[in-house]
Amino acid sequence: MHIEEWLQAIPAGWLYAAVAVVIGLESLGIPLPGEIVLVSAAILAAKGVAHPLWVGVCASAGAIVGDSIGYTIGRKGGAPLFARLARRFPKHFGPSHVAKAEGYFHRFGVWAVFVGRFIALLRILAGPLAGALRMPYWKFAAANVLGGIVWAGGTTTVVFYLGLVAEKWLKGFSWVGLVVAVVIGICTTLYLKRRAGLALDEGDL
Template sequence: MLDLIDRFGYLGVAGVVFVESFGIPAPGETAIIAGAVAAGRGHLDIVAVAVVGFLAAVIGDTIGFEIGRRGGRPLVHRFGRYVRLTPERLDKVQGFMSRQGPKIIVVARFVEGLRQFNGIVAGLSGLPYRTFLAWNAVGAALWVGLWSTGGYLAGDHIEQIAKTLSRYAVIAVAVAILAVIAYLWRRRRKSTVGGAP
């Protein structure tokens, strides 16, 4: 991603965030962090990275909103499988959004899976566009602000941070696997002991 942003600059940040925001799975957070790291190294301007990321997120979500509003469920049922939006997943996300109201638009920006379908589901649910736009802008500003600030402050240390995080992720996965194995073994042992004559 750093190479992509080095090559395409602001256009690379905007493109990745834009397509992710209207429903195509893409690494939007990573693009913003890479743009911010490039700004920390002096290759880009951090304010421009944040503004471009914000605009791309809001415009992308608006397109997603229009897709949901105009195309409705038939369109999502027909093409949703190509972007991992199954009817079951759509029902869950739509139910969650109806229960939680517009504030979920802000929270969804920080949740992988919800972020990509935020606009589409809001359009499907009949939410007024002005309400969606206001909450979406708040969510996009917070999301872009967090990742651009984090990437900018990480600067040249981003590779070291990524290596450290991946090392701890491997340890966490290993511990989780061992915990599941221990749980299954204890459960099997209890059922064998309990079922013995």
């Protein structure tokens, strides 16, 4: 079953919980499709299945709490933690991935936590790596909260209103509107991620 179909099949309360849990686990360091779940939930909100405010709130809460737990785990586990993760999840925690993410942290500091929310690699690694590198918690917390709210709230808002526009102009062809909303939402997300990645690589932050 597709993620969107699964979310639509469950009650709204469980949908909000699923958004918070999946995004929280991803932010903690477990490679899960948090962004896909968020976009799917926002599209369902545009179709009246859920309320966009609660989608955004639950997504933000999951992101902030998950990253905070990841920070604690990283601070306690340190480098040996990443060595174990590399053996279990080489595609996500391989030496090259960790080294690249660590390079961003050394280069941009707290900004890597904020911008990392928009980039898949850093979204998974930001919390644990910030803890392992002993970033002061107050700095991490500020960037974590701001990044979580901007990413979750912004994504929900953009996808929700694009979904409403698609439904309005393609009334009577709901499936077409859904496809258009999905495509636009994905393209917007990819564009933002590409811009964030380029900013990091070029040192524009």
